[in-house]
Amino acid sequence: MPMKKLPLLGGLTPRQFLREYWHKKPLLIRQAIPGFQPLLSRDQLFALARRDDVESRLICHFGRQWQMRHGPQGDMPPLEKKGWTILVQGVNLHDDKADALMQQFRFIPDTRLDDLMISYATDTGGVGPHFDSYDVFLLQAHGRRRWRIGPQKDLTLVEGLPLKILKNFQPEQEFVLEPGDMLYLPPHYAHDGIAAGECMTYSIGFRTPHYQELGEGFLQFMAESIELPGVYADPDLQETRHPAEISKAMLARVASELEKIRFREDDIAIFLGEYLSEPKPTVFFDPPPRPLSPARFAQAAARRGVTLSRKTRMLYRGRHLFINGESFAMDRADKALLTALADRRRLHGTEIPSASEDVMDALYTWYRDGWIELA
Numbered sequence: 303m304p305m306k307k308l309p310l311l312g313g314l315t316p317r318q319f320l321r322e323y324w325h326k327k328p329l330l331i332r333q334a335i336p337g338f339q340p341l342l343s344r345d346q347l348f349a350l351a352r353r354d355d356v357e358s359r360l361i362c363h364f365g366r367q368w369q370m371r372h373g374p375q376g377d378m379p380p381l382e383k384k385g386w387t388i389l390v391q392g393v394n395l396h397d398d399k400a401d402a403l404m405q406q407f408r409f410i411p412d413t414r415l416d417d418l419m420i421s422y423a424t425d426t427g428g429v430g431p432h433f434d435s436y437d438v439f440l441l442q443a444h445g446r447r448r449w450r451i452g453p454q455k456d457l458t459l460v461e462g463l464p465l466k467i468l469k470n471f472q473p474e475q476e477f478v479l480e481p482g483d484m485l486y487l488p489p490h491y492a493h494d495g496i497a498a499g500e501c502m503t504y505s506i507g508f509r510t511p512h513y514q515e516l517g518e519g520f521l522q523f524m525a526e527s528i529e530l531p532g533v534y535a536d537p538d539l540q541e542t543r544h545p546a547e548i549s550k551a552m553l554a555r556v557a558s559e560l561e562k563i564r565f566r567e568d569d570i571a572i573f574l575g576e577y578l579s580e581p582k583p584t585v586f587f588d589p590p591p592r593p594l595s596p597a598r599f600a601q602a603a604a605r606r607g608v609t610l611s612r613k614t615r616m617l618y619r620g621r622h623l624f625i626n627g628e629s630f631a632m633d634r635a636d637k638a639l640l641t642a643l644a645d646r647r648r649l650h651g652t653e654i655p656s657a658s659e660d661v662m663d664a665l666y667t668w669y670r671d672g673w674i675e676l677a
């Protein structure tokens with residue numbers, strides 16, 4: 303990735319942005335994407351919200367009531383009615399242009415990027431004053447939205463509501479965002495965005511796995527790989543007057559066996575790669591309906607190149623390659639090509655003839671599974 307000054311970051315280099323703002327303080331970038339036009343129409347967004355493989359929430363703030371409805375959505379409230387919004391998660395998984403927009407944020411690693419959420423709101427619509435536990439870039443795509451934000455420490459929520467609303471919201475700054483403007487907010491920064499007329503906002507969100515979740519996942523992963531040979535034996539067993547008691551000798555013997563369970567950084571790398579490359583449960587791949595034969599595929603790939611499916615998550619660490627929750631050990635000779643595919647999400651046709659037989663086999667399997675596509 304070239305680390306030059308980006309208009310997307312208001313003329314900062316990614317390095318400057320990460321050092322000064324990331325996780326630290328908000329940044330308002332006027333015309334981060336000059337002349338930005340919405341990538342999907344309102345109707346296309348509503349159509350996504352009706353699908354059962356797309357996560358969405360309809361939030362209505364009618365009168366003083368807050369209501370939330372999870373998707374798949376049926377009818378939307380009338381467009382003339384004020385005060386409602388629909389939020390559609392993971393749009394980058396379903397639309398090439400949305401995916402391309404997400405790619406502009408790849409100065410941040412894929413392990414941290416989550417998804418592109420698009421919200422549509424009628425006048426005064428919004429999700430109320432709240433905070434998120436992750437960083438977010440809020441790009442205004444259509445119409446105007448008034449953001450009020452504040453660094454408050456009091457993150458108490460109103461009880462009994464279907465969504466997280468701050469009890470004592472104390473905004474300190476206010477901005478009206480026009481199409482192309484973008485606001486970066488660090489985690490836990492209080493904010494409230496209210497539509498000023500019909501509007502659409504794109505949120506580029508980040509993943510923040512909880513350590514508890516990682517710990518539980520890691521122990522499950524290790525359970526599949528530990529090896530403790532032998533069975534309990536006690537040739538020195540002593541008679542007992544407390545038959546129900548677990549003896550000290552037994553405890554010590556089992557403890558010394560269990561202490562043999564060790565994990566190395568490599569185990570953590572494999573766990574993390576499988577965990578972070580696992581697609582969300584709502585993700586289904588679209589295998590080609592009439593796949594080419596392996597030979598035809600190789601010819602077509604050499605002509606056209608291959609790209610990762612929008613839905614594919616591909617990562618690597620050292621000699622380990624991870625794709626959609628699976629891990630592979632790469633041969634030294636294959637590493638350059640496979641890591642190029644992961645970093646660039648595509649291989650040019652001219653690169654294909656240098657692929658080993660193993661790599662061609664893997665590419666073909668991934669093609670049949672819908673994980674990669676002919677470019």
Ligand code: SIN
Pocket residue numbers: 387420421428429434438493495503504505
């Ligand atoms: C929205 O687009 O209305 C909400 C985004 C957010 O506040 O995180």
Ligand code: CO
Pocket residue numbers: 432433434493
């Ligand atoms: Co938010």
